[in-house]
Amino acid sequence: xxxxxxAVVDSRxxxxxxxxxxxxxxxxxxxxxxxxxxxxxEGAEECYMRxxxxxxxxxxxxxxxxxxxxxxxxxxxxxxTSTHRGHGHCIAKGAEVSRMFxxxxxxxxxxxxxxxxSMHIADVAKGNLGANGIVAGGIPIAVGAALSSKMMKTGxxxxxxxxxxxxxxxxxxxxxxxxxxxxxxxxxVCENNGYGMSTSTARSTAVKNIAERAAAYxxxxxxxxxxxxxxxxxxxxxxxxxxxxxxxxxxxESKTYRHRGHSKSDRNRYRTKEEIEDWMANRDPITLFxxxxxxxxxxxxxxxxAIRDAVAKEIADGIEFAKASPAPEIATLENYVYTEHA
Amino acid sequence: MxxxxxxxxxxxxxxxxxxxxxxxxxxxxxMGEDIGVYGGAxxxxxxxxxxxxxxxxxxxxxxxxxxAGVAVGAAVTGMRPIFEFQFSDFATxxxxxxxxxxAKMRFMLGGExxxxxxxxxxxxxxxxxxxxxxxxxxxxxxHVPGLKVIQPATPHDAKGMxxxxxxDPDPVMIFEHKLLYKMKGHVPEGHYTVPIGxxxxxxxxxDLTIVATSIMVQKALDAAAxxxxxxxxxxxxxxxxxRPIDRQTVIDxxxxxxxxxxxxxxxxxxxxxxxxxxxxAESEAFDYLDAxxxxxxxxxxxxxxxxxxxxxxxxxxxxxxxxxxxxxxxVR
Numbered sequence: 001x002x003x004x005x006x007a008v009v010d011s012r013x014x015x016x017x018x019x020x021x022x023x024x025x026x027x028x029x030x031x032x033x034x035x036x037x038x039x040x041x042e043g044a045e046e047c048y049m050r051x052x053x054x055x056x057x058x059x060x061x062x063x064x065x066x067x068x069x070x071x072x073x074x075x076x077x078x079x080x081t082s083t084h085r086g087h088g089h090c091i092a093k094g095a096e097v098s099r100m101f102x103x104x105x106x107x108x109x110x111x112x113x114x115x116x117x118s119m120h121i122a123d124v125a126k127g128n129l130g131a132n133g134i135v136a137g138g139i140p141i142a143v144g145a146a147l148s149s150k151m152m153k154t155g156x157x158x159x160x161x162x163x164x165x166x167x168x169x170x171x172x173x174x175x176x177x178x179x180x181x182x183x184x185x186x187x188x189v190c191e192n193n194g195y196g197m198s199t200s201t202a203r204s205t206a207v208k209n210i211a212e213r214a215a216a217y218x219x220x221x222x223x224x225x226x227x228x229x230x231x232x233x234x235x236x237x238x239x240x241x242x243x244x245x246x247x248x249x250x251x252x253e254s255k256t257y258r259h260r261g262h263s264k265s266d267r268n269r270y271r272t273k274e275e276i277e278d279w280m281a282n283r284d285p286i287t288l289f290x291x292x293x294x295x296x297x298x299x300x301x302x303x304x305x306a307i308r309d310a311v312a313k314e315i316a317d318g319i320e321f322a323k324a325s326p327a328p329e330i331a332t333l334e335n336y337v338y339t340e341h342a
Numbered sequence: 343m344x345x346x347x348x349x350x351x352x353x354x355x356x357x358x359x360x361x362x363x364x365x366x367x368x369x370x371x372x373m374g375e376d377i378g379v380y381g382g383a384x385x386x387x388x389x390x391x392x393x394x395x396x397x398x399x400x401x402x403x404x405x406x407x408x409x410a411g412v413a414v415g416a417a418v419t420g421m422r423p424i425f426e427f428q429f430s431d432f433a434t435x436x437x438x439x440x441x442x443x444x445a446k447m448r449f450m451l452g453g454e455x456x457x458x459x460x461x462x463x464x465x466x467x468x469x470x471x472x473x474x475x476x477x478x479x480x481x482x483x484x485h486v487p488g489l490k491v492i493q494p495a496t497p498h499d500a501k502g503m504x505x506x507x508x509x510d511p512d513p514v515m516i517f518e519h520k521l522l523y524k525m526k527g528h529v530p531e532g533h534y535t536v537p538i539g540x541x542x543x544x545x546x547x548x549d550l551t552i553v554a555t556s557i558m559v560q561k562a563l564d565a566a567a568x569x570x571x572x573x574x575x576x577x578x579x580x581x582x583x584x585r586p587i588d589r590q591t592v593i594d595x596x597x598x599x600x601x602x603x604x605x606x607x608x609x610x611x612x613x614x615x616x617x618x619x620x621x622x623a624e625s626e627a628f629d630y631l632d633a634x635x636x637x638x639x640x641x642x643x644x645x646x647x648x649x650x651x652x653x654x655x656x657x658x659x660x661x662x663x664x665x666x667x668x669x670x671x672x673v674r
Contacts, residue, residue, distance in 0.1 A: 079419065113452030120450040129418060130451055134442050140408045141443060144415020144423075151371065151397070152420055171438070174408025181403070336453035337487050339511035 015296060017234035018072070024298045028307070030072065030229065031293060034064040034286045035311040037088040040097050043315045044087070044104055044118070048264065052323075053104045057118040058085040062227075062259035065285030066191050067092040069224075069232025070159055070254070073240045079127040079145050080159045081138030084119050085191075085258070086131030089161050094126035097314055101322035109325040115336060127156075135196075136162055136169035139188065143175045146184035146249075157243045158186045159236075165196025167210045173217075176251065180217040185243035187236065188251045191226060193258045198270040211253035219249050226256030227285040230292075257283070348531065353386045353523040355497040356462075359504040360387070360424060362533050364394055367422060370508060371398040373413055374426030374462075375406075383428045384464055384523050410436035410461070414444045417459040422508060429475045430463035430517060433483070444513045445488030456511040460504070466519040466557060466607055467656055473644035476652075478608035480517040480555075484584040484617075490514045490538055491585040495559035497527040499582060502536030510538060519557040519607070541588035543595065547577035549670050550601040553592055553618050555581045558605040558657060565662035574670050584614050589621050596627040601669050602635045607656045610639025633669050638662060 012019045018027060041061050047053045060067065067088035071080070074093070082089040090100060095111065103110025104118055111123050122130035129145065132138040142160030149156040166172050167190060179186050190210045194200060207213060214221025222239070224231040232254055239250035257279040261268050268276070293299045350358065363370045371394075376383060378391040378401040391399040402409040406427065413425040427433055433440065444457050467476035484491045490512055494500040500518065507514035544559060545566055554562040559580040566576035579595050581588070596602050602622055604615035615637035622628065622635060638657040646652055 081415075111452065112450060112454070115452045116450045122451045122454065124451065124454040129415075129455075130447070132443075134438060137411075137438065137443055140411020140439060141415035141418065143408070144412040144417070145419040146415075147412055148416045148419035148421045151416075152369075171407050171411060174403070174405035175411065177403060178405065178408055178412060336449045336451075338490075339448065339456045340453075 016230040017237070018230040019296055019298070021237065022072070027293060027298055028303065030068050031286075031290060031299065031304075032307045032311065033091060034068055034289060035307055036097060036314060037064045037067065037091045038286060039311050039315045040091060040100065040318075041087055043319060044101070045260075047104070047319065055117055056264045057104070058263050059260040060085045060088040060258060062279060062285065063191055063193060063256045064088055065229040065289060066226040066232055066254040066256050069229045070161070070189050070236045070252070072233040073237040074127075074157065074159065077127055078157045078159070079129055079142075080161060081129050081142040081145070082131040082161050083138065083163055084131060084133055085163065086121055086161070087118070090121050090123055090128055090131070093123065093128045095123040095128065098318040098321040101318040102325045105322040105325070106327060107322055107325035108328050109321070113336070114328045136166035136171040138162065139166065139175040140171050142186055143179045143184060146179065146186035147182065149185050150182070155244065156185070157240050159189055160186060161189045161191060163196065164190060164192040164194065164201045164205070164210060166190070167213060168204060176213070176217040176219070176249070179249040180219050183246060183248035185246070186249045187239040187243060188249060190251065190253045192253055192255050195262070195270065197262045200270070209253060211251055214251035219251055221251045221253065223253045223255065226254030227283050227288060229285065229289045256285070348529060349526045350497050350529040351523065352497045352500050352518070352525045352527070353384060355501040355529045356386050356504055356518065357388050357390060358529070359501040361390060361393065363424070363505060363508040364398060366533065367508070369420065369422040370424065371400065371421065372424050372426065373400045373402055373409060375402055375404055375409075375428045377401060377426050382426060384520060386462075386523065387426070406432045406435035407438060410439035411443065413459055413461070414439050414447070414457060417457045417513070418447060418455050422458050424460040424462065424508065426462045428464070430465035430479055431474050431477045433463055433479055440483065440489070440515070441486050445486045448512070449488060457513045458511050459513040460507045460516065461513070462516045462518060464520050465517045466521060467645045467652055468521045470647065470649060470652065472647040476645035478517070478606075478640065480515070480584055481608055481613050483515050484614065488513070489585060490583070491517070492538055492583045493517045493556040494536075494582065495522070495556050495580050497525060497529045499536050499542075501529055502534050503538065503582070505533060506535040506538050509535065514538065517556065521557055525560070539583045539586045539588060541582055541591040542580045543577060543591065544580045545576065545578040547575040548599055549575045550603060550666055551577045551579060551592070551595040551599045552603045552605055552662070552666065553579045553581055554605040555584065555614060556607065558607060561657065561659050562605055562662055564659045565666060568659075568663055569666055572667070574667065576666060581614070581618070587617065587621065589625070592618060592622060593625045593627045596622050597630045600630050600632040602631070603662075603665055603669055604635070604637045604639075605657055605662055606639050608640050609642060610637055611642060613639050615639050633672065636665055636669055638665055
């Protein structure tokens with residue numbers, strides 16, 4: 001992305017990373033997208049409650065700064081693998097909410113033509129190789145994509161998002177080891193929201209910080225406050241530079257919190273109401289970023305209102321698009337199992 | 343040497359196919375455990391690392407799950423990996439990536455990607471390697487839509503089907519019986535393909551159809567040669583591909599001979615023989631049957647270490663002869 005002009009940079013010398021690195025317009029776009037992620041998931045949740053969407057979904061409400069911060073330094077043809085909690089990653093990498101809603105509604109206009117749904121949402125054209133229903137399933141795939149980048153000399157960087165639960169899967173360890181020995185351009189992003197379904201990291205994980213796992217694979221392990229956009233973006237920026245320079249992978253632990261339950265079956269018996277309310281009231285990533293933007297003079301109330309209105313319209317239009325789109329014909333059931341020969 | 347009669351071993355044929363694939367397409371590369379300087383546990387990759395370098399003949403750590411996943415990721419993003427499992431038994435360690443990812447990715451993403459991935463699995467018993475290095479797990483993978491599963495039975499097919507697999511846009515799983523690696527046979531020079539999904543009639547006959555897979559094809563041919571002396575005329579169908587299965591060749595053969603014997607090394611129950619039996623029973627060939635369908639498969643046991651027990655676990659030529667004779671003479 002284009003940097004800010006020198007005069008503007010000088011006046012921001014004492015501000016956090018993103019305010020020095022990116023233009024005010026770019027940062028307002030970030031706020032726009034954070035709202036878009038939040039309202040998309042709220043909209044999807046409402047459609048689910050009203051019976052318009054079936055199945056289940058895993059909401060990332062509360063984790064928007066993590067998705068946006070990591071994707072901020074990525075180019076359009078850089079690639080990501082995502083998780084079951086992947087709506088934010090998908091939007092952050094450039095997806096249109098209309099086609100995401102269409103997928104959730106199971107329509108042919110959806111990103112996966114109604115075959116994948118929430119848990120397999122992807123946008124290959126924008127470099128999102130897909131969410132994944134298997135914990136840690138996308139991590140070796142990201143390493144493979146990074147191997148392609150190295151072998152084909154495309155210069156692409158690959159980000160693998162996963163949750164804290166994945167850090168105890170064998171695939172995580174095998175993949176980090178291979179990425180390190182082959183110095184591949186991949187960034188491992190652990191979004192640690194404190195719970196693998198109901199089991200806290202304290203109960204499931206031998207190390208205090210998942211970033212400590214990086215030491216076992218001789219790569220930098222970085223801990224960031226995942227609810228502060230600038231902190232996440234700065235860590236990602238450095239990891240991308242390292243990857244592009246051929247210096248190998250980085251493990252970023254983005255400490256965050258999901259406001260909602262694990263999925264739609266969650267009764268929230270493993271955490272307290274007070275804990276959830278504290279995160280929502282005092283550490284909401286959108287509120288924190290919006291306040292910074294306002295305090296630093298990058299946006300005013302009118303600008304914020306304009307973003308909220310624009311997002312509300314995008315969401316309403318997206319849901320209408322999904323509703324109006326055609327469902328797949330039953331006769332097409334076996335399409336896409338194999339590549340069709342011309 | 344006369345090109346028309348050039349002979350290679352099954353392992354050499356695979357190695358030649360991989361070399362041709364790498365010469366033809368720079369996206370093709372090899373991954374696996376000890377496939378570089380060691381040459382592979384069965385010397386299938388041999389000295390390829392000397393010719394193509396460590397960038398294209400990649401030794402992986404002993405990480406079957408991660409390695410399989412790396413191959414899937416590379417395939418989805420433009421490369422054409424050929425991934426060797428050291429033993430087919432180790433597919434169990436990589437099953438997540440094979441079954442949940444490679445097989446389903448194109449479907450889950452609505453056709454937005456293809457997964458042009460080849461995986462090779464040295465399979466089968468007969469080497470004294472006991473229960474964890476001798477299994478035949480092809481039917482496991484044959485049960486998964488999205489995968490193609492092949493079992494070449496000759497050096498000619500081992501080369502031609504591997505080259506077909508590399509050219510295929512979808513994941514192809516190749517099960518290679520370890521006892522076949524040293525089998526010699528005619529292998530043409532240069533590039534050619536043998537189609538995936540087409541069975542081959544190895545021997546024409548009129549009294550009985552034997553549908554066999556992999557090493558059982560040769561055993562069936564040996565049995566047929568013996569029974570010829572008794573006036574029993576056997577047709578041997580080499581299935582070659584178990585997904586997608588070539589129904590028509592099997593059905594047409596049974597319509598001709600009116601008897602069916604399925605012979606395969608994997609555990610008999612819920613195996614490929616059940617599928618072949620059922621496809622015949624569901625077809626117009628059912629009306630042509632003069633005898634019950636018979637399956638000869640592996641015993642309901644893990645593969646034992648003791649060599650006599652090991653041999654007794656899987657069908658041998660005398661077992662095939664006895665079953666075929668009984669079928670044709672109406673004892674069954």
